[in-house]
Amino acid sequence: MASLPLYDRVTQNGQAGRQISSEWNDQREDAAPDSAVNFASAVLASATSRGTNKTAPIKYNSFTTKSTTAEIRNTVQQGEGLVHSSSGTAFTARLRDLTNPGRSEEIAEIAMDGIDPSDVARVKPGAVFHLIVGYTRRNGAQRLETFTYFRRHLPSGQAVANEIVDLLDMLEGDAD
Amino acid sequence: MEYVELQGLVVVLIGTFNPAIFNPDWLANQGVITPAQFAVGDLTFEVNTSSFALHVLAEPFVRAADIVADLFKDKLAHTPITALGINYVAHFRVENWKQQTALGRALTPLEPWGTWAGEFQGDSIESVGGLVSLTMQMSTPKDREAGNVKVTVQPSNRVVPAGSGVFVQVNDHYETAKGAENTNFPEICLSQITPSLERSRAIVTQLSNLARSF
Numbered sequence: 001m002a003s004l005p006l007y008d009r010v011t012q013n014g015q016a017g018r019q020i021s022s023e024w025n026d027q028r029e030d031a032a033p034d035s036a037v038n039f040a041s042a043v044l045a046s047a048t049s050r051g052t053n054k055t056a057p058i059k060y061n062s063f064t065t066k067s068t069t070a071e072i073r074n075t076v077q078q079g080e081g082l083v084h085s086s087s088g089t090a091f092t093a094r095l096r097d098l099t100n101p102g103r104s105e106e107i108a109e110i111a112m113d114g115i116d117p118s119d120v121a122r123v124k125p126g127a128v129f130h131l132i133v134g135y136t137r138r139n140g141a142q143r144l145e146t147f148t149y150f151r152r153h154l155p156s157g158q159a160v161a162n163e164i165v166d167l168l169d170m171l172e173g174d175a176d
Numbered sequence: 177m178e179y180v181e182l183q184g185l186v187v188v189l190i191g192t193f194n195p196a197i198f199n200p201d202w203l204a205n206q207g208v209i210t211p212a213q214f215a216v217g218d219l220t221f222e223v224n225t226s227s228f229a230l231h232v233l234a235e236p237f238v239r240a241a242d243i244v245a246d247l248f249k250d251k252l253a254h255t256p257i258t259a260l261g262i263n264y265v266a267h268f269r270v271e272n273w274k275q276q277t278a279l280g281r282a283l284t285p286l287e288p289w290g291t292w293a294g295e296f297q298g299d300s301i302e303s304v305g306g307l308v309s310l311t312m313q314m315s316t317p318k319d320r321e322a323g324n325v326k327v328t329v330q331p332s333n334r335v336v337p338a339g340s341g342v343f344v345q346v347n348d349h350y351e352t353a354k355g356a357e358n359t360n361f362p363e364i365c366l367s368q369i370t371p372s373l374e375r376s377r378a379i380v381t382q383l384s385n386l387a388r389s390f
Contacts, residue, residue, distance in 0.1 A: 024184060024265040025333050025343040074180045075235055075377070080370065098374055118210055132235050149236035153245035155367035 076144070077133040081108070086123050088112070095131065115148045122150040179384050181335050183266040185237035185373070187244055187365060189228040191257035198223040208246045219243075237264075241369040249362040259323075260361040262348040262369055264376035267332040268384045273301035273339025276331060278390035279383070280307030283329060301339030307331070319368070321353035327379055344383060346376035 077100075081093040090111050097103040112120065119129075129150040136145050198221055203209040209219070220231035232240045248255050270276050284307045286293035296305030307329070314325040326347040335341020348368070352359040 024186075024345065025267070025330055074178075074183065076178070078374075098370060099377075101374075130236050130238050134235055147236075149239060151238070152242035153249065153366055156363060157367075 074135040075132060076135065079131040081110075081129045081131055081148075083123060083125055083127040083129070085125055086112075091123050093129070110148070114146075115150075119148065119150040122152075127151070128154055179268040179270070179388070180266050180380065181269050181341065183264070184234075185232045185240055186261075186263040186265070187230045187232075187240045187369075188261040188263060189244070189248070189257050189361060190226065190259040190261075191228070191255060193223055193225060193228050193255060195223040195225060197252070198228075206246070206251055208243055208251070237373060238369055241365045244365045245362045247362075249360075249366075257359075257361045259349065259351040260364055261350075262365065262372045264346045264348075264373060264380075265344070266376075266380045267334050267341050267343050268380060268387075269335055269341050270384075270387045271340070273304070275387055275390050276301075276339050276342060277304055277306055279329075279342060279387040280331070282386065282390070283307060283310055319371075320350050320364075321356055321359065323348075323350040325349065325375075329383065342383065342387060344380050346372075346379055348372045348376070 078098045079095045080098055081095045084092045084094060090109050092107065092109050095106045095108050127150055129148050131146065131148055133146045135142050218233040222229040230240050230243060248257065286296060298304030309328060309330045311326055311328045317323065317325055328345040330343045332341030332343040350361065350364050
């Protein structure tokens with residue numbers, strides 16, 4: 001994948017993301033050369049150090065996490081879940097359909113072996129997770145898969161609401 | 177979303193950053209990136225002194241907000257940030273180049289271009305003229321102090337064969353209003369990433385359905 005012209009991104013009114021299309025929709029190699037002004041070069045030229053007339057390279061740190069076996073997924077449906085209770089083998093959660101927001105909430109029981117092992121410790125009352133249904137592509141074959149992702153952080157308001165749910169669950173447990 | 181062939185999310189922060197910090201070892205030591213994420217290889221970090229960009233190449237895209245919060249709400253909480261962009265990109269497939277061209281004609285009719293556009297007609301993707309890039313902007317979204325939502329539509333250069341795909345980028349841009357106190361952009365990212373993604377997908381679905389109706 002071609003390197004993103006970072007210089008473009010930060011020099012046009014500070015807009016966060018205008019030039020992303022240049023990387024995500026780059027020209028095929030057989031395409032005719034683009035005759036538009038090379039904005040990146042123009043910006044670099046203007047970053048010349050005063051007095052020395054040497055181009056001042058803009059240092060940046062860029063890397064991709066190792067390996068290139070990323071699966072391409074086409075998201076078909078996505079839901080947000082709130083864990084209500086959990087046992088060793090499964091947990092119960094309230095599910096909200098994000099793709100079809102008109103649908104009413106559902107209660108679902110999800111097996112622990114269906115979630116990522118690194119997320120097991122996060123399964124507790126009040127935890128929020130995303131349930132994603134999408135197509136994966138491996139070695140040219142496409143198949144529909146469902147997977148979960150437990151949120152590491154929540155917006156402040158939601159975190160407080162979940163703490164209340166936690167507290168209510170605890171009180172409910174004490175009453176039993 | 178049925179016809180989406182490729183999608184991704186890029187969260188961009190504008191501000192003042194120390195690029196030297198952002199190396200794989202530091203991110204792993206801080207617990208921002210897990211060993212599994214290194215193994216899968218679907219995250220790209222690009223950092224310079226004035227911008228931070230996190231490319232997420234596969235679902236779950238929402239983890240971008242968690243990483244941004246890990247970094248700029250917790251580990252590097254005092255980083256000055258002036259703007260946030262939640263950018264969703266997708267390539268969707270159409271049946272053929274005629275459908276792609278019809279979508280272009282619907283979004284940018286030829287009539288206003290007068291006689292010049294008369295020469296746009298063609299009998300193949302190589303010879304037909306028309307839309308190369310179009311950006312629409314919502315200037316004052318009600319859900320933020322300042323910012324905008326921009327949607328860019330282009331013929332896809334990734335979907336093959338040529339002429340059978342459309343590229344859409346939604347730039348959901350947040351900034352601090354003039355005269356306002358510092359804005360908590362990591363918090364905005366946490367709260368807005370889901371509605372932003374859903375809005376973006378709705379736009380892609382709308383365009384995809386329109387294209388396939390021709």
